[in-house]
Amino acid sequence: MRSTRTNIMKKMLISTDNENRQFAFVKGNRPTNAKTVKAKEKSMQEHGQLSPITVVKGEDVCKMNGCLVDLQGHDIPNEQAERYYAVVDGQHRVVAWMNLKKDLDELVICESLNAEMEIAALIAEMNICTTSWKGTDYMAAPAMALAAKNEVFDFAVELQGKGFPLATISLWCTGTNSLKPKDLVASIKNKALPRAFVDAGWFYRSVKWYEAASERIPNAFLTKKYLITYLVKKFNHAEDPTQFSSQMEEKLRSLTVEQVNEIMNPKANDGITREQATYDMLEKHLG
Numbered sequence: 001m002r003s004t005r006t007n008i009m010k011k012m013l014i015s016t017d018n019e020n021r022q023f024a025f026v027k028g029n030r031p032t033n034a035k036t037v038k039a040k041e042k043s044m045q046e047h048g049q050l051s052p053i054t055v056v057k058g059e060d061v062c063k064m065n066g067c068l069v070d071l072q073g074h075d076i077p078n079e080q081a082e083r084y085y086a087v088v089d090g091q092h093r094v095v096a097w098m099n100l101k102k103d104l105d106e107l108v109i110c111e112s113l114n115a116e117m118e119i120a121a122l123i124a125e126m127n128i129c130t131t132s133w134k135g136t137d138y139m140a141a142p143a144m145a146l147a148a149k150n151e152v153f154d155f156a157v158e159l160q161g162k163g164f165p166l167a168t169i170s171l172w173c174t175g176t177n178s179l180k181p182k183d184l185v186a187s188i189k190n191k192a193l194p195r196a197f198v199d200a201g202w203f204y205r206s207v208k209w210y211e212a213a214s215e216r217i218p219n220a221f222l223t224k225k226y227l228i229t230y231l232v233k234k235f236n237h238a239e240d241p242t243q244f245s246s247q248m249e250e251k252l253r254s255l256t257v258e259q260v261n262e263i264m265n266p267k268a269n270d271g272i273t274r275e276q277a278t279y280d281m282l283e284k285h286l287g
Contacts, residue, residue: 021057021058021082021083021084021085022070022083022084022085022104023053023055023071023084023085023087023094023104023107024058024068024069024070024071024076024084024085024086024087025068025069025070025071025073025086025087025091026061026066026067026068026069026086026087026088027066027067027068027069027075029088029091031160031161032091032092032095033092036092037092037095037096037099038096040092040093040095040096041096041099041100043096044093044096044097044100044102045100049093049097049106049107049108052090052108052109052110053087053089053090053093053094053107053108053109053110054087054088054089054090054109054110054111054112055085055086055087055088055090055109055110055111055112056085056086056088056111056112057081057082057085057086057111058076058080058081058082058083058084058085058086059081059082060086061081061086062078062081066086068081068084068086071094071095071098085109088112093107094107150193150197151200151203152173152174152197152200152203153173153193153197155172155173155203155207156169156172156173156179156197159172159173162219162223163219163223164222164223165223166179166180166181167179167225168223168224168225168228170196171225171228171229171232172206172210172228173196173197173202173203173206174196174197174199174202174203175202175206175232175235176196176232178196179194179196183196205235205245206228206231208245208249209231209245209248209249209252210222212249212250212252212253213227213252215252215253216252216253216255216260217252217255217260217263217264218260218264221263221264226275226278226279226282227282230279230282230283230286231248234248234286234287235248248286251285251286252286255285255286259285262281262284262285263278263281263282263285266278266280266281
């Protein structure tokens, strides 16, 4: 006998929102990608908005120890959170819409269907399931879930914002390549940073090297592993680590334009890879 059962589905209806809130982003959520924004601009220019922007109320973000930033990245005081909707899925579409000079009030929004889920977990879950995240994108988890400040992690977030891959961030912040995406995601549940961020001993040395190197070497080279890998190796074999650290800081600040150019553009001879040639130049000018 054929079943006559009818499936009853739920349908969302669009209504006008009268709360007069502005859009904001959750501080620590992964940065928007220029290439992705351009693709969204093209799509939205041709087809308009195809799906709602998922938001939560700004004050709910603050209740869960999160913080808000405006669309230009400026901090929003917690006492002003009630004036905003925080975007948890749709950052690229919001930026694309804004770049197209369209009225943000025309965007269709919806609030998360799971009102009890923590903001950090919600963002991670929605984005991991819909978009392929890079290693550094997972840093959004502890950035949003932690109330306590940690200077090592703040340094990691700074490097993330400058385009450093996770492996290079791990070397600068911890001296090892031990930091993995799964460790960052786990911090959502246990509300504690990965153990790699607990010991700040390495950070106090490496941040000085980084600041010194940044005065002479372009960021495009620093994002690669060459310099920090060289520094880690030399430090681990130094007879006097304290003396090495201070001397290396001075050497980095003393690099000339010509020396930096040799390091960044090494001449690879027969039988020597570009990677090895780069390390040879680092040894020549910093050894």
